[in-house]
Amino acid sequence: MNSPSVAVVGAGLAGLACARRLQQAGIQPRVFESQRAPGGRMATRRYQAATFDHGAQYFTATGAGFRQVIEQASAAGIVGRWRPDWPGGEQERKDLWVGLPGMGALPRRLADGLDVEYGVRIVRIEHARRGWTLQDDRGAAHADFAAVVLALPAPVAAVLAAPHTPLAARAHAVRMAPCWAVMATYVEPLERLPDASFTGDAVLPWFARNGSKPGRDAPQAWVLHASAEWSRREFDSAPERIQRTLLERFAAQAGRSLPRPALVDSHRWRHARVENPLGEPCLYDRAAGIGFCGDWCLDARIEAAFQSGDALGAELAQARGREGSGKMRGSP
Ligand SMILES: Cc1cc2nc3c(=O)[nH]c(=O)nc-3n(C[C@H](O)[C@H](O)[C@H](O)COP(=O)(O)OP(=O)(O)OC[C@H]3O[C@@H](n4cnc5c(N)ncnc54)[C@H](O)[C@@H]3O)c2cc1C
Structure with missing residues (x-):
């Protein structure tokens, strides 16, 4: 395979959007997710008697890119409109979307066709001559990635990235x-x-x-x-x-x-x-080959997470295009 490999850590909406954008550009990302299913905070808890969306409650789709994804998912029966009896919420009520039959349905669909390893918590990342190596909590090493994307809550990303890029300080400042x-x-x-x-x-x-x-x-x-x-x-x-x-x-x-x-x-x-979003769609240290995305870059919303991941995927794909040879900075 010619295309450089990219590791995406985290299969929430941001990580999935990033991985999909890379895949569309001909780059095969590998996604590592600590849980046994994708979605992160867009989650559904199941009991025998009931299921609950215990994280994100609903989402809106205002930007063209996310709206297109949602319209396709709606046509496939993956998401639907929620019209609650919500006094005072008339404005919000107009365009509320939820996953069907739970919030987890949308991330499951977005993960379809991606190379995702579930149940793998990344605890350390290291850079060597051949590229990035990711260490997981069971002691296994996942090696030789040209670039690594941290699609994680800001405090988690900041700790993993701290030894490798000054951009970690920007993530660290986000509460x-x-x-x-x-x-x-x-x-x-x-x-x-x-x-x-x-x-x-x-x-x-x-x-x-x-x-x-x-x-x-x-x-x-x-x-x-x-x-x-x-x-x-x-x-x-x-x-x-x-x-x-x-x-x-x-x-x-x-x-x-x-x-x-x-x-x-x-x-x-x-x-x-x-609480204090970064104010930029994503962060990418091209020299180090390390990027950050997540809702914390823009806003505490699902659509913001999607936009952030999508933006980082586009930037990484572009960086690869600029370097022309099919190799990204830092690739073996
Ligand atoms: C209670 C609550 C209510 C909310 N309500 C709404 C709402 O109504 N509407 C709305 O739009 N938004 C809402 N949100 C916010 C929304 O859920 C988030 O903005 C969005 O889901 C964030 O996506 P993300 O991909 O940035 O992060 P996450 O969803 O957090 O994804 C990060 C992923 O990384 C994984 N991970 C973490 N550490 C590691 C590691 N070391 N190795 C590997 N994987 C790791 C996690 O398991 C997770 O899957 C709510 C959130 C919460 C918690």
Whole structure:
């Protein structure tokens, strides 16, 4: 194979968009993902009784590139429109998309046809004469990559890249807030509650009836998201305390006591949302052959993650074109 090999670390929307753009340019990337499925924060949690989108809730598609992807996915039944009963959310309601039957459907589709290794957590990257080597947490080495893309939350990318490029400092300066999520199902419908709400509450700023999204199995599955400030303060608290507090706040929103949930669980997102985005679509150190992409470059949104990955893929492909010989800077 003539084309230089690129390692993409992370199969969230940014990593997938980057890998797809490289593939379109004739470069065969290899993607490494620590989890057993793609999607990162665009995730679906499955229980016997219900499934929940416990990370990203919905997405919009305003730019031409992402809109095209979404229109194709819509035609294939991978995504659909969500039209929640959402008082005050009329503006947002117009163009809300969700994966079908869960948020994970879109990243699964984008990963189709890519060379992705799941369950591989990269813990160190090293540069030698023959190119980049990636060390995983089981002690295996993945060697001879001409370039490496870190499609990871900024704090994780900053640590991996620190020995190799001054750009790591830019990633290091980006703050990402945590988010505690609680998932609950009820036997009876919870009357007089909207399907979704930005509540304005300092602890529980968002709740949604996951079951109001198209194609979901459990109508009374609810997702509650805690605020960044509260999640930071309670980061190390026991899940039981988190669940109790958020369910109490949920009841306060309902204005009455609510029945005991049939199922309740929680998840702690360590790097949920960027607080001070970089303000550039991506970062690429051409001399070192190392790039960064992710939502944190632009905004705390799925579309921003896609745009960032796509931009880095285009830049890498262009760099290869400029060098003409089919080799990228740093390639063996
Ligand atoms: C609670 C919550 C609610 C949100 N709500 C919305 C919303 O309603 N609408 C919206 O547009 N956006 C929302 N977002 C933001 C949205 O989910 C993100 O902007 C987007 O999914 C980020 O994609 P990404 O590819 O940049 O990062 P990620 O999705 O974080 O992808 C990074 C990937 O890298 C993998 N990884 C990490 N470390 C390693 C390693 N060492 N080796 C290998 N792989 C690794 C991870 O497993 C992950 O798959 C929400 C996020 C959260 C957490």
